[in-house]
Amino acid sequence: MKNRLRVLRAERGWSQADLAVRLEVSRQSVNAIETGRFDPSLPLAFKLARLFDRSIEAIFLEDSLPGIQEPG
Amino acid sequence: MALCNRQLSPLQRRTTQLFGANLALTATLTVAAREFYKQTHPAFVTVYLLATLLTLPVIGVIVVVGRYLTRETDEFVRMLVVQALLWGIGVTFTVDTFLNGLFAFPDIYRLIPILNLDLFCVTCGVALRVQLWRNR
Numbered sequence: 217m218k219n220r221l222r223v224l225r226a227e228r229g230w231s232q233a234d235l236a237v238r239l240e241v242s243r244q245s246v247n248a249i250e251t252g253r254f255d256p257s258l259p260l261a262f263k264l265a266r267l268f269d270r271s272i273e274a275i276f277l278e279d280s281l282p283g284i285q286e287p288g
Numbered sequence: 289m290a291l292c293n294r295q296l297s298p299l300q301r302r303t304t305q306l307f308g309a310n311l312a313l314t315a316t317l318t319v320a321a322r323e324f325y326k327q328t329h330p331a332f333v334t335v336y337l338l339a340t341l342l343t344l345p346v347i348g349v350i351v352v353v354g355r356y357l358t359r360e361t362d363e364f365v366r367m368l369v370v371q372a373l374l375w376g377i378g379v380t381f382t383v384d385t386f387l388n389g390l391f392a393f394p395d396i397y398r399l400i401p402i403l404n405l406d407l408f409c410v411t412c413g414v415a416l417r418v419q420l421w422r423n424r
Contacts, residue, residue, distance in 0.1 A: 244423045245364035253423070254364050 218277040221250045224268045239263055303356040307409065310352065314345040314405050346405050368419045375415035380408040 225235050232250070236243040239260065248254035256264065265272045296304065321338050324330065330338070353373065360366045384404055 241362045242365055244368075244420065245362055248364050248423055254367070257363050260363065 217255050217279060218252060219249065220275055220277070221246075221264070224270070224275065225250075235267075238267055299356065299359055303352055306352040307349065310345045310348040311406065311409055313348070314342075314403060317342050317345065318403060349405060349409065364423075368416060368423070372412045372416035372419060376408045376412035379411040380404050383407055 221235075225232070230238075232246045233243045236246045239246065241260070245254070249256055261272050261276065264275055268275060321342060324338065325335070353369075357366060357369065360369070384407075
């Protein structure tokens with residue numbers, strides 16, 4: 217799953233370590249999420265959303281999945 | 289909270305210490321039991337009791353790891369630890385099965401007395417180190 221974490225973090229001038237402290241996770245976790253190697257759980261995604269004052273959808277971009285259509 | 293030896297969380301430090309203590313207990317109990325068997329030729333009941341005693345560090349490691357996994361709040365680190373544990377289980381089963389097959393042949397003496405728990409712990413440690421290096 218792609219995300220805008222690196223951009224949002226850079227806008228605030230935070231290092232990965234700074235963000236890790238705010239999220240109470242390891243720096244490796246932040247790095248893994250940023251690079252898309254690890255998708256965070258819902259509680260951590262909500263924590264990120266609260267921290268950046270954005271919705272989860274504004275931070276995480278769903279990969280286009282074949283066979284799944286938009287509702288309506 | 290970088291995952292270097294110097295900067296482990298209190299939970300990680302405590303778990304590492306307990307893990308090491310269980311390994312040391314395994315080595316001590318194994319050596320002591322071997323010497324005891326050699327020197328005293330104990331009765332069957334004593335042998336069974338000693339064999340049961342040797343399982344204590346194994347149970348200890350499972351308890352330590354279980355306690356850690358339930359208390360670790362960093363889900364990414366928890367995932368790395370689970371992956372390392374799977375590596376440990378996989379390597380231990382594979383080597384154990386290989387050695388059992390090898391030692392079933394009567395002409396091959398048990399040259400390398402490998403302890404499953406040692407192999408498991410070392411493999412887990414190496415796998416976790418590799419995972420942390422890959423995700424540095």
